[in-house]
Amino acid sequence: MLPDEIRPAMQGVTPSTIVTCSLDGVPNVTDISQVWYVDKDHVALSHQFFNKTHRNVRENPYVQAILRDAKTFQEWYLELQYDHSEETGPLFDQMDMELEAIASLTGMSGVFKLRAADVYRVLSVRKSRSRQ
Amino acid sequence: MIPERLVAFVHGPVVSFVGTRDARLRPSVSWVFGARVSAATDEITVFVPDIEAEPIKRNAEQNGLIALTVVESISHESYQFKGKLVGLRPSSDEERAVQDIHRSKVISHLTKFPKALFEGFRLYPSTALTFSVEHVFVQTPGPGAGKLLDLSAF
Numbered sequence: 001m002l003p004d005e006i007r008p009a010m011q012g013v014t015p016s017t018i019v020t021c022s023l024d025g026v027p028n029v030t031d032i033s034q035v036w037y038v039d040k041d042h043v044a045l046s047h048q049f050f051n052k053t054h055r056n057v058r059e060n061p062y063v064q065a066i067l068r069d070a071k072t073f074q075e076w077y078l079e080l081q082y083d084h085s086e087e088t089g090p091l092f093d094q095m096d097m098e099l100e101a102i103a104s105l106t107g108m109s110g111v112f113k114l115r116a117a118d119v120y121r122v123l124s125v126r127k128s129r130s131r132q
Numbered sequence: 133m134i135p136e137r138l139v140a141f142v143h144g145p146v147v148s149f150v151g152t153r154d155a156r157l158r159p160s161v162s163w164v165f166g167a168r169v170s171a172a173t174d175e176i177t178v179f180v181p182d183i184e185a186e187p188i189k190r191n192a193e194q195n196g197l198i199a200l201t202v203v204e205s206i207s208h209e210s211y212q213f214k215g216k217l218v219g220l221r222p223s224s225d226e227e228r229a230v231q232d233i234h235r236s237k238v239i240s241h242l243t244k245f246p247k248a249l250f251e252g253f254r255l256y257p258s259t260a261l262t263f264s265v266e267h268v269f270v271q272t273p274g275p276g277a278g279k280l281l282d283l284s285a286f
Contacts, residue, residue, distance in 0.1 A: 019151035019161035019199070027159050029151035029201040029212060030271060051278045052269075062158045066149070073249045075163075106208070112273070129183045130163060131252050 001122050002040050006067065006076050010037045012102045013070035018045070020056035020063050028052045033102045033112065035067055035078075036095055038119060043080065044091060046099055047116040057082040063120060066128070075128035080120035087116045134176075134265060135286045138211065139169045142176065142202050145241030150178055150261065151199040152191035160187035164200070165255045166227070166234035176200060176213060177262040179223050179231050183254045188261070192217045198263040201271055205242060210271035211281065218262040231255045 009016075012034030019029045030053055036044040045063075047054055057063060061082035068075045086092050096114045103112040142148075148167060153159045162185060164178040178200060180188055192198060196217040203210040223231070232255075239250050268281040 015203075015205075017149045017161055017163075017201075019149075019153075019159040021153040021157045021159040023157070025153060025157060025195065026197060026214065027151040027153045027199040029149050029161055029199045030277075031201070031203055031210065031273075033273075049275060049277060060157050064159050064161050066161055066163070070245075073245075073252060079158075130181060130254055 002037065002043070002125055006125065007037060008071065009067040009069040009074065009076055010035050010043070011070070012098060014068050016068070017066045018053065018063055020053050021060050022052075022056050023059040028056055033099065033106075035065060036091075036098075036117070038091065041122050042083065042119055043078070043122060044095060044117045044119050046095055046114050047085060047118045048113055057118070073131065075130055076125060077128055078125050079123040081123055083119045083121050085116040085118050091119070092117045133283065134169055134171045134174055134268075135283055136171065137286065138268065139171050141204070141209070141211065142167050142169050144204065145237040146202045146204050147238065148178060148200060148202045150180060150188055151201070152188050152197065153195070154187070154191050155194055160191055162188045164261075165253065165258070166231035168227075168230060174265045175218055175262055176265060177260050179227055179255070179258040180261055181253070181255050182257045182259055185259050189220055189259060192220060192261060198261070200263070203271070208273055212269040212271045213265045213267075214269070215263045215266040218264055220262075221260050223256065223258040223260045227260055228256050228258070231258065
């Protein structure tokens with residue numbers, strides 16, 4: 001489902017934005033440092049803190065994300081469904097290493113710490129119409 | 133009452149996103165460009181470009197629940213405002229000017245990005261979405277993210 005042309009928007013150069021919703025219906029919007037490409041039908045988000053996003057997706061698995069390409073600002077809208085978390089293994093190790101690189105580039109070393117790679121199924125993907 | 137420092141923050145060179153959800157609890161998010169804060173009434177009006185506004189408008193009218201996250205992209209300082217819809221209407225010419233002023237502030241602030249990238253966004257026509265702020269949360273990355281802000285002590 002994910003087209004190859006979305007890959008530049010998944011490099012963590014500019015943050016992505018996600019919205020979740022609690023079971024009692026309150027939306028929650030937050031920036032995240034990166035959305036990782038897993039395969040054509042799955043992406044991963046970093047679970048770093050036991051925050052509202054973490055709690056919401058375990059109550060209600062649906063997420064919408066906006067990804068943006070740092071070179072063109074082309075944005076993409078993804079609808080996602082939480083699938084599972086990985087606390088060890090190659091995906092976790094790769095995300096941990098890249099997160100540390102992002103942290104050091106953005107002055108957030110010591111703040112970012114990967115607890116798990118949260119894997120989501122991609123329900124839909126489309127280009128944003130926000131660019132002229 | 134929304135403190136002066138937060139008012140200045142929202143009116144500054146920030147990027148902002150509004151989140152809503154539908155009747156099935158499926159969330160939607162859109163970039164907003166420009167805002168006006170009324171500290172006296174604890175209301176914020178944000179300008180949502182119409183090109184991506186439909187789900188936001190539909191959801192807001194359906195259940196009224198609004199989340200607005202405002203981010204300063206260099207320091208990463210950010211806050212989330214949650215509240216209830218007061219109204220939706222087409223933005224006025226004056227508010228279009230507010231959007232243009234806001235874009236100029238962002239261009240001047242985020243100098244590592246070429247100006248043309250920001251100029252390429254379709255900001256209008258847009259919808260003025262006004263909501264009453266009930267809670268403000270710290271959203272700056274770190275262990276304190278998600279903490280309810282005590283506005284009287286801020």
